[in-house]
Amino acid sequence: MPNDVAVANKPMEGGGFYNRNSSLQAAGIELALPLLEAAARAIPMGGSAPLVVADYGASQGRNSMRPLCLAIAALRERFGAERPIEVIHTDLPSNDFASLFTTLQNDAGSYLTGDPLIFPSAVGRSYFEPILPPGRVHLGWNTWTLHWMSRNPVEVPDSLLAILGASEEAREAVRRQQAQDWRRYLSSRAAEMADGARLVTLFMGRTDEVHGWDWIAGELWAAAMEMAEDGLISAAELGRFTLPAAGRSKADLEAPFAGGEFAGLSLEHVEVREAPDPFWDLLQETHDVGQFARSWAGMMRAVSGPIAAEAFASQPDAEALADELFRRLESRVAAAPQRHLHFVAIAVIRKTAPG
Numbered sequence: 583m584p585n586d587v588a589v590a591n592k593p594m595e596g597g598g599f600y601n602r603n604s605s606l607q608a609a610g611i612e613l614a615l616p617l618l619e620a621a622a623r624a625i626p627m628g629g630s631a632p633l634v635v636a637d638y639g640a641s642q643g644r645n646s647m648r649p650l651c652l653a654i655a656a657l658r659e660r661f662g663a664e665r666p667i668e669v670i671h672t673d674l675p676s677n678d679f680a681s682l683f684t685t686l687q688n689d690a691g692s693y694l695t696g697d698p699l700i701f702p703s704a705v706g707r708s709y710f711e712p713i714l715p716p717g718r719v720h721l722g723w724n725t726w727t728l729h730w731m732s733r734n735p736v737e738v739p740d741s742l743l744a745i746l747g748a749s750e751e752a753r754e755a756v757r758r759q760q761a762q763d764w765r766r767y768l769s770s771r772a773a774e775m776a777d778g779a780r781l782v783t784l785f786m787g788r789t790d791e792v793h794g795w796d797w798i799a800g801e802l803w804a805a806a807m808e809m810a811e812d813g814l815i816s817a818a819e820l821g822r823f824t825l826p827a828a829g830r831s832k833a834d835l836e837a838p839f840a841g842g843e844f845a846g847l848s849l850e851h852v853e854v855r856e857a858p859d860p861f862w863d864l865l866q867e868t869h870d871v872g873q874f875a876r877s878w879a880g881m882m883r884a885v886s887g888p889i890a891a892e893a894f895a896s897q898p899d900a901e902a903l904a905d906e907l908f909r910r911l912e913s914r915v916a917a918a919p920q921r922h923l924h925f926v927a928i929a930v931i932r933k934t935a936p937g
């Protein structure tokens with residue numbers, strides 16, 4: 583397998599930071615929970631071997647606890663308390679797996695609580711290739727990961743996300759990469775899924791007209807530009823601060839299935855819908871702009887801090903520069919709070935035939 587994956591792909595900010603700063607993602611995940619429970623009720627019985635649930639791109643685990651508790655409850659109802667269940671959490675090799683296992687052990691909401699027949703493990707490899715043995719997975723779960731591309735196809739000088747930049751050529755490079763990654767992800771999962779297995783996936787979506795994320799991505803970019811103007815980072819470093827991420831439309835998700843099945847998979851459900859902004863909702867209750875700004879700075883640092891640190895890596899004080907960047911973001915958000923507009927794409931995929 584080529585080693586081109588995971589170069590531009592960075593894990594989330596470590597030391598449990600993502601766990602503490604991902605309530606926006608948790609709010610979006612709620613939208614897919616009924617589909618996950620329905621999928622857990624639909625998978626085949628599969629004899630008496632352990633049931634295998636795979637959580638692809640688990641990060642530090644906190645946002646996986648509630649979905650997996652619900653899925654496991656549905657599996658327990660159908661298959662009984664005696665059937666062993668394996669839960670395999672996957673992520674990039676550089677992910678903070680220590681926080682994941684600490685969460686599993688200590689979090690009050692851990693799915694391990696009170697069930698001795700659940701066996702968690704982890705795989706530190708990019709999911710753009712098969713990472714589990716053929717036919718092994720009965721239920722797959724994957725949230726907020728697939729908007730991250732396997733590689734960064736292009737850097738742009740005018741935007742945090744190339745898909746929001748001025749260059750149509752750059753936007754086309756992103757769309758091409760996203761189309762290729764979606765197919766590659768699906769074929770890799772197809773190899774791992776048992777017949778009748780389901781995969782429920784949620785990631786950044788877009789409508790045909792609106793991509794979303796322009797406000798907060800624009801603010802973070804403006805904070806980085808201020809730093810360039812103040813001589814703290816160079817134009818080249820600013821240019822390297824491009825997040826390899828973009829939303830997909832419903833048509834993007836459907837494309838591989840245009841002829842029916844793709845790699846022995848069928849698309850059971852697909853939608854793109856507006857996702858919640860829990861920070862804004864809380865602000866309407868509390869009027870606490872400081873908290874609102876801290877939530878946004880924390881969330882944006884959780885997902886883009888490691889990319890900022892790499893963009894500034896040639897400087898001796900790269901971490902201090904990242905601190906400064908997210909301090910500036912916090913000030914900007916506090917000065918002009920807004921409701922964040924964004925969408926999620928959700929798909930349920932079934933393994934129908936050998937891939």
Ligand SMILES: C[S@@+](CC[C@H](N)C(=O)[O-])C[C@H]1O[C@@H](n2cnc3c(N)ncnc32)[C@H](O)[C@@H]1O
Pocket residue numbers: 587588591592593594604607608611638639640641642645646672673674677707708709710724725726727730732885
């Ligand atoms: C925003 S976090 C999502 C974590 C969690 N699933 C959630 O919903 O909150 C995105 C995760 O995807 C992981 N990721 C990105 N590209 C990946 C890849 N190619 N293979 C495996 N994991 C990947 C990142 O390392 C990160 O932990």
